[in-house]
Amino acid sequence: MLLGLRHNRKLFPAIIMLWWGTAFSLYAATPQIIDAKPFDDGFVIASTDGMLYWTDIDCVHLDSVNLKTELAGIEVTDGSVLAVTPDCMILKVERSGKSSRLCRKQITNNADKVVGIACSGKKTFILTAYGTILSTDDNCKSFTALDFNGTYFLYYDHTRFRAISASDNSIFMAGIHDDGTPAVYTSTAGNIWSERTLTYTESGQTLSLEHQPLSMAYDSRMDRFVLGCTDGYLFYLPGCSHCNAIESKTHSDITAVAFNSGYCLLR
C-alpha cells in the first residue's frame, strides 16, 4: 500500500458554487455583476451601476457602497478596493464607504473602454478593450502605456480584450482574436507578453478552448488563473502550461469569477 504520496501539497479546495441569484437574490436580475474579488474572508462584488458589495465567504451581504458611476472592474489592494470605470476613472474605496478618486480623469484610448484592473506587486494595470495596458506604480500619479496590438503587430493575432487578472508575479489578459477564438497572454512585469496555449486534454485528446473568456480570476490557493467563459465554462490555467483544464459549471455566461480560500464565486 502506498500512502501519502503528496502529503502537504496544496490542498484542493472544496469548490462551492455560490449562485448569486440564490444567495443574493436582491441583485440577481439587474444590474449586471461585472467583477468580483476576494476580500478578507469573503468577497467584494461590483455591479455595472456602481454598487460595491462586501460579503462573507457564504456570500451573505455585509456592506455596500454606491459609487454612482458605471464600473468596469475592481481590484483589492492593501485592504482597499480600486474601482475603475469604463472611461478610466480610478477610485479608491474603503469598506466604510469612504471613496476617493485617484485619477480624476479618463485615461483611455479614443473610442476604447477599460475592461479591467489588476494589481501585481507594486504595480497596478488597467486594460482596455483595444489593448492599451496602462500601468502605474506610484498610486496612479503617472502611467506607462503599452499598445499591445501595436507592439505585437504581426507577432500575435490582433486581440480584443475582456479581462485582466494578476498575482504577485504574473499578469494574465484574456480576450478574443478577430476570428472569435479565445486568447490569453501572460507577463511577469507587463512589458513582455507571451501567448498562452489554450489547449486541454480530455479523453486522451488534445482539444482547444472554444468558449470565449468573459472574466478572469486568480485562485491563490491553487496558484492558477481561471477564465470565466461563455456557456458557463471555467477554464483553468495552472502554472503548468500543458495542464489546462475545462469544467462546465452552468449554462449561463460567467461574467464574474472569484476565489477565496477554496470558495468559488461565479456570476
Added chain:
Amino acid sequence: MKTKQLLTIIAAFALCAAPAVAQESVPVYKNTNYSFQERAVDLVSRLTLEEKQALLGNNMAAVPRLGIKQYNVWSEALHGVLSGANASVGLQGPTSFPGSVALGSTWDPDLLELEASVIADEARAIFQTGTKGLTFWSPVVEPIRDPRWGRTGESYGEDPFLAAVMSSGFVRGMMGNDPVYMKAVPCAKHYFANNSEFDRHVGSSNMDSRDMREFYLYPYKELIEKDNLPSIMSSYNAVNHVPTSASALYLDTIARRTYGMKGYVTGDCAAIEDIYTGHYYVETAEEATAAGLKAGVDSDCGSVYQRYALSALEKGLITEADMDRALVNMFIIRMRTGEFDPLMKVPYANFPASTVNSERSQAIALEVATRTPVLLKNEQVPGKTNKALPISLKDIKSIALIGPQADRVELGPYSGRPEQSSRTSPYAGISKYIADKGLDIEVTLAQGGSTKSKSNLLYVAYFDLEKADGSKSHHDATKYSSSSDGITVGSGMGTEEQVRSIDDGSWTAYENVDLINVDKITIGANIPTEGGIIEVHVGSPEGNLISTIEATRASGKRVGGVYGASTPMEGKVNRLGYNGPQTLYLVYKAPEDDEIAEDVLEAARKSDIAIVFVGTDENTATEEADRLTLNLPGNQVKLIQAVARENKNTIVVMQTLGCVEVEDFKNLENIPGILWTGYNGQAQGAAIPMVLFGDVTPGGKLNATWYKSVKDLPPITDYTLRVENGKPGRTLWYFTKPVSYEFGYGLSYTTFEYSDFQISKSNITPNDKITISLNVKNTGDFDGDEVVQIYMTTPDSPASLLRPIKRLKGFKRVTIPRGQTRLVEIEIDCADLWFWDMKSDRITYDSGRYIFEIGSSSKDIRGTVSANMNGRFNPQLKIVVADCRVSVLEIGQTAQTQTSACLTDDSFIGLDKATVKYVSSNPAVASINASGLLTAVGPGIATITVSVTYGGKTVSDTYSVKVNADLSLATLKNAGKSLLKPGRNQYSVLGKMSSKVTATAKSSKLSVNVEQAPTVPGTAVVTVSEPVTGDVQSYYVNFGTKGVPDEFNNNSLGSQWKVIRRNDENLWIDNGWLSIIAETGDINGTSDNAANMILQSANTDWTIETRLATNAVPVSAQNAGLVAYQDDSHFVKLVYTAAGFRRGQQAAALAPASGNVQLYVEENGSSKSTVSVSLAGAEIKNNNIYLKLDKDGSIYTAYYSFDGKSWVQAGQADISLKDIQAGVMACQGVMNMRMGMRPGGAAAAAPAQQNNAQFRANFDWFRIKNR
C-alpha cells in the same frame, strides 16, 4: 483642475530603434556566415532581463524589436503530428501512423525512419502555416520495464537495445539528413526511469548505478552518441531521491559531459514546479528555478522560470549567465530549424499544406500498418486440414466481425488526428476489401462486448456527511486509516489530492466517523474512465451497507478524465441507529459486466469464420494512469470465450497497448488463430484484411515479454531489475518464470530455416566490430519477413555479478521470397557489449566467452556462435565539453574555461593527464591564455576551441562568447564646444553658427559616422556601430533657429510658416484667429494625408502653446491641436479630439458632451503610444482649450488648460525626432482599424470619417519659446 495627472508614455528607446542608420550592418544573429552557436550568443546578448525571463518557458514570448516570433516549444509527434484539421490555413488533420509499440514490433528501424520522415514533412507543412513549432517532444525511449506502465504503448520495447535502435530510426527521420538544418527536432523522453504513472510527479525511482546505466540510460546514450540527439526531456520523478530535473549529475554530468549532448533540455510539464511542490527537494519557486537552471534544464514547460527567474536572480540564487546559457541552448535549436534564416537557404522550407495527410502519407501509413502485426497463434482449424491463417476467401461464404473494436479506430495517445474519412475500421476495411475483390461473402458486424476499464475506477477526494438538522461534516478521503492493497494518493497533473489506484474491490476506511442522524453522504469523486459503484459500509468492508452511489459514466455522472477534479456525488444514507463513532468504509466496485448479447452469438454461430476484434483503448491505461491489471478490459475475454464456443474457426485480433493476459483463451482449440498489433494508425482497418487474407505475411515480433499473470511481477514501484531476495527479476534480462509469449516471439504464414552460423572473429576486444552471418531459407509456401535476433550471454562471468540471462545485441528484418535463401549479416560493435562496473563507476567488459544466440525469438534459438573477449580495455578519449559559464561579457571581464574530458568507458580524466590547448577565433575580441582564462578584449563574437589530447587522440569542443560594445560617445562637439551629456541621444543647438559636428566613440574599434546637417535648420546624425556584430546606436544633433510666434493678427500667414497639403478653401485667418476646416485625413498610422498642417521649423528645444476653439465638440476621430513633426511617420501630436464610443454604437451617432485631450506618438509609421485624458465633467467654455507642448531633447511633455493659467500635465513621451517642425493642424481623423467596431462587434474596416458635420478649429495664437 485640482489633481494633476501625469501620464508618462514611454516610446521605445532601444539600440537599433533610431530611425536613421548610416551604415547598414547585419546583426550577427541574422548573419548566416556565423555558426548557430555564435548567432545564438549574439541574439541572447541583445535581450533584456525581462525578455530573457519571458523566453525561458515553452511559450516563448515574441520580441518584435529583434524579430523573434512567439514560439511554443511544446509539440508532439509520436506517430503523427498531434494536431487536428485547420481549414483556415488549409490543413487537413495530420496522418496518424502506427504507434510506438506497433512500430517496435516491426523490428524495422528503416521503416520507422521512413514514417518519421513523413511525419516531419507534415510538421514542416504545418509549421509554414504558423500554427505550430518544429520542436517535438517525441519519441518516448524509456524501455518497457513493467507492462502496467500507463505509457507502455508509447515505448518501442522492453530491451533497451531494441528501444534505442528503433528510436534511432525515429530521430533520424525527424531530423532529416541536411548537414546544416534540421527538418524537425525530436526530443527523447522522459529522462529517465519514468515509467510508473500514478506517482510520476513525486516518486523516486530507486536503483543502483548498474541498472541505471545498462538499462534506463542506455537508449539516451545511444541516441546522443550516435545520432546527435538534439533534445531530452527531464522527467517528473526523482531517481534515488534527487529529482531528475534538479540533478546536475543526471543532466549535465551524464547527458552532456558523458554522452555529449548538444541541444536543449526541456523539463516535463510542471517538472520544475514538482521540484518544490511534489518532491519538496527545495522550498521555494526561486530555489526550484535555480535548481533546474543550474542542473541544466533550459526550458520550463510550466511557468516557474517565467515567473521566478528574475527574483531568483535578485536573490543571488542564479546568475544572468545561467539564464543566458539556457537561452543559447534553446536558440541554437531554433536556429538549426532555419527559423532565423532566409527561406531559400532552408531545404525544408517548401512543404505545402497539401503535404498533410497526402496520398503519399496515407500510403505509407498503410504500408507500415501491414508490417506491424504479430502472429501469435496459427493452428489448424478444428476438423479441417488448413491452418487458420491466412483465410482463404474462396472457401467461405460468411464472416462475422465481432467485438468492440470491430468497427472502431483506436489511434492511441499523442497521435495525429486525421479526419474521420481517413480512418478505416476493420469492418470498413474488410468490407471494402471483399467488395473490391468482387466476392460474394456475407460480412456481419456484431460488435458486442465492451472495453470498459476496470482499473482506476474512481479518484476520490472527500466525503461530506449531512445530518437531519442540516449540519455537515467534511472528511478528507485521502486521510484514511487503512485501505486495501494498492491504494495510492496523488494529484497527478492536477492539484487535488485524491485516493487513486482504485480497483474492483478496493476500499478505504475512516475511523471515528459520527453517523448519528446522518441522512446524506456526498462523495467528491472523479470518474477517470468508466467509473464504479461506491458502497458505504460500517464496521468492515462487508459490514452494514448504509449507502450506494453509482459513480459511473453509464449513470450520466460527469466524467472528468485522468486529469479531472472531483465532482460531488450524493447518496441517501440509511440510518441504522448508530449512536457513537464508527469506522466507515468506502468500498469500490466495478460495474457488472454486460452479458454477451445473443445476436453476437448468433452471428458467430451462423458464419464460416468469426473474427473477434478486441483490445485496449485510452481508458485502459494512459498518461497519469497505470494499469492495475493486465486483463483485456471490459468483458472481452468472456466475449472471446463465448464466440469460440459458437464457432470452431474463431480468429482473435487484438490491438492493445502491449502485453495482456491471454492464458484464458490462447489455448482454446476453437481459436486456431490469434493476431496482435499495437495501435496501428489510421489505416489499421485497411491493413488488417491484407494480413488476414494473405496479401501480406505477418512478420512482426513481440517487442516485450507477455507475462502469464500480473501476479508474476514485482510491485510497479520497484525499479530494480535483478532477482533479489525472492523478488522476481524484470524483463527478458532477468525474468525466469514461464511466460505466455517471450520477447521477440512471432509466427509467420511461412517457415524459415537457419543455417551456416558464422562469426567474423573468435577473439574480440571492445574496440572490434564483428559480423555474425547465417543463411535463412524460406521453406514455406508464402513470401515472408523474418526477424533474425541475436542475444548475448556471458557464461564465464562470475555468478556473483548476476549478469542478465541474455540481452538483445543485434537484429535484422529480412524479406525472403518462398523457396529462397538469404544471407543475413548482422554487425555488432563490441564496444556495445559492456556492463557497468559499480565499484569503479565506469564501463567494463567481462573476460571470457561471449555467446551469441541467433534465433527467431528470445527463446527460439536456432544456433549460436561465440567469441572470447579480452576484457582489458584501453578506453579512449570520447567527449570533451568546454565552456566558461558566461556567454556575454563586457570588455575587460575575464572568465575561466571549464573543461571536462570523458573516455569511452564513460569515466572522466583529470586534465592534468592530458594536453589541453585553447584557441580563440578572434583574439581581438576574446583572448585566452594557456590556462584557459578568457579575457574580453574588444567588441564582437569569438569562439574558443578547446582541444584535449589524451592517449594520442585529440577531441575538441567550442564555446562562443559575445563581448558587448560600449556604443556611447567619448566626445560630441560642435564649434569646439562639447555637447555631450550622459545618457542622452538627442541634442539641440540654437542659432546659426557652424553646424559641423565631430564625435568619437569610446572604443577606436567602433565605427563612427557623422552625417552633417546640410543646413541650419537641420540635423546631424551620429551613428556608432560595431562593425562585426552590427550593434548600432544613433545620436541626433538638431540645429535650429529661434521660433517665430504668431498671434494671427495679420490676414495671412507669416513667412515662417509652411503649409503641408495646403487647401486654401479650408484655411484662413480672420479677426486674430487662424481657422482650419478639418478635411478628411490624418497623419496617424498609414493615413498620411492630413491637409493644412501649418508648420514652422522648430529644430531645437522649446515650448509651444496655442489656444484652440472649435465650433463643436469633436466627434469620432476629429482632432485639432499642436504637432511636432519630422514627417508623416514620425511625430508627436497633442490634440483635442473626441471621447470614446461604446461597442455597438454608431460612431457618427454619438454626441459626447466633451472630448479628450490626446497625446499621440508615432514612430516609423506605427503608433508608439496613445494616451487620452477625458474632459468629461470639465467646464469648457465655448469649446476653448489651451494646449502646450514642451520639448527637452527627446522628452515631450504635454499640458492642457481651460483658462491658459492653470495647466494640467496630460502626458509625456520619449521619441527621437530630427528636422523637426512645429505648428498646428486639424483633420477629420481616421478610425484606427483596431478602434473601429461595427455594431456586431467585428472590427470595422474604417476609412476616414465621411459623414461628420463640419469641424472647424480656430487657433488664437501659436507661441513658441526656445530654451
